[in-house]
Amino acid sequence: MTSVPQPEVDALLERSNRLGSDPRNTNYAGGNTSAKGTAVDPVTGTGTELMWVKGSGGDLGTLTGAGLAVLRLDRLRALAGVYPGVDREDEMVAAFDYCLHGRGGAAPSIDTAMHGLVDAPHVDHLHPDSGIALACAADGEALTKECFGDTVVWVPWRRPGFQLGLDIAAVKRANPRAVGCILGGHGITAWGSTSQECEENSLSIIRTAEEYLRRRGRAEPFGPPLDGYGALPAALRRERAAALAPLLRGLASQDRPQVGHFSDDPVVLDFLARAEHPRLAALGTSCPDHFLRTKVRPLVLDLPPTVPLEEAAARLRELHQEYRAEYAAYYGRHATPDSPAMRGADPAIVLIPGVGMFSYGRDKQTARVAGEFYINAVNVMRGAEAVSSYRPIEESEKFRIEYWELEEAKLRRMPQPKPLATRVALVTGAGSGIGRAIAHRLVAEGACVVVADLDAERAGVVAEELGGPDRAVAVAVDVTSEEQIAAAFAAAVLAFGGVDLVVNNAGISISKPLLETTARDWDLQHGIMARGSFLVSREAARVMTEQGMGGDIVYIASKNGVFAGPNNIAYGATKADQAHQVRLLAAELGGHGIRVNGINPDGVVRGSGIFAGGWGAQRAAVYGVEESELGAFYAQRTLLKQEVLPEHVANAVFALTGGDLSHTTGLHIPVDAGVAAAFLR
Known part of the structure; x- marks a missing residue:
């Protein structure tokens, strides 16, 4: 194992920032990167094998040293010996705290095991649209083989966690020519002996998948245009969006107030103008990062954009009630006695054909990012439908992640909202x-x-x-x-x-x-x-x-x-x-x-545009004082003299x-x- 002095940690951060700044590579706050090496243990004075990995909640594009978790590899890998099995794998997250080196930096994420157990000095886990398109195709395993040969290996869907780390480590050992893998329903993982090689392998997987989808895909994966559902002219669609926005925000805030974001991105408008959009939208998103932000599926208005506004508003109210009932039924189908309480049944994404997409969250950034994630999901659907058919993970698996105790714990750790949050x-x-x-x-x-x-x-x-x-x-x-x-x-x-x-x-x-x-x-x-x-x-x-x-x-x-x-x-x-x-x-x-x-x-007086615009001089003249003394003059005539x-x-x-x-x-x-x-x- 080579030493990892600060220049190598800097190289990890630079690689992370490059990968994270390009939305083709991964979504906001999605994915993680790592580097392994030896550093001096200040207690023993000897070299200790460590791993630096992006911590929980960080964003690759803006990652700094403070966002890295630092763990001892010997202790992390020793966890495999006490692993109690997939039914209890969540217990391993708490065990990561016992593997931290010193103060350890950021809190380790659920993907820490993937990085630590894979026998490679550098590992990237990313959520590129092209990789997820293959991961969510009905015959994704065969397509992965056709696209990459034996250099990239298929790993069937498994919820992120310790077992997935073991699975990927086993795949790497069994496939010495492989530089990475496609994770069914999820994303990609790549590795390398140097930071540069790891980054090159990640980008090669992403760009090769993009080219494969472009070359092999059919021209209209979302079907032919749907009569009457084309995008309105820009000014008209924004006018209609503004007219609908207050109603939609009220509907999306039935359980708790939300901030909204509007997008008329061409990706969304084209999707909603095509015949297959109702079927695909109903299937929902697949990558865990996607549906944790967007909920399992959006609310979609089933009317063309030219209907009277009152008719669209009435239909949206009906669809909202149906959405809430269906979401409650989804919760009821999968909840167990120890599941967290239902967090709310309102949609996070509302799609209006010909107009665009409204997304909602606890603040503007969360709402905006939810919309960006749904655009990622549309790109995934397009890629999967272009070469096969889109098949997201099972609804039961989505529920297991959406109402995962680890996700619930993350929500509990969030700071209390400020008094005017969502206003x-x-x-x-x-x-x-x-x-x-x-x-x-x-x-x-x-x-x-x-x-x-x-x-x-x-x-x-x-x-x-x-x-x-x-x-x-x-x-x-x-x-x-x-x-x-x-x-x-x-x-x-x-x-x-x-x-x-x-x-x-x-x-x-x-x-x-x-x-x-x-x-x-x-x-x-x-x-x-x-x-x-x-x-x-x-x-x-x-x-x-x-x-x-x-x-x-x-x-x-x-x-x-x-x-x-x-x-x-x-x-x-x-x-x-x-x-x-x-x-x-x-x-x-x-x-x-x-x-x-x-x-x-x-x-x-101080800082006042009115006083600076002449009012101050006029009032000073009335009271017989210098304009520069007007504030002090007003203070002296008050009871508090302030x-x-x-x-x-x-x-x-x-x-x-x-x-x-x-x-x-x-x-x-x-x-x-x-x-x-x-x-x-």
């Missing part, structure tokens, strides 16, 4: 100041945020600050435009599935005496804040009622909505309008579980929406450090 928020005027601070706080508490602002560039900067498209997206919107507001909400539901929390924050301010205030000043103030808040809230209510999941609408009003100050007629009046909208909408929308509340800030910052307003938004005030609606919270004249009464 989708849209914040207007979020490109700066108070809106930006609110967006930051909501994302920090687990929400997905749509950063809406008149300035598209500033909105984009904030969305990037928040972590990019899995956490935040930017939309340019003029809140005086009904069309732009509708487009902003359409972008929101396509990005995240729906909307649960809306913050009416967009605004401007003009400080003038009555006789200097023009009708244009009045109309501009009321157009953006009073009319704009009304239009945004109306669209929010439409989406939220269609979802049927309740929701929150928060108005960033002002102390000036209740306090009469000089030179402030247009601003104060429109803030009073907003304040009463809170009361009116709280009374109207409560029956839908939609709570409407307001926040009355005052003197928020300056109010955008973050303090954001804290109030979270207090209203974070869960502890679940029975509060129609409330206005002052965030003004104490202005007695503005006390509510």
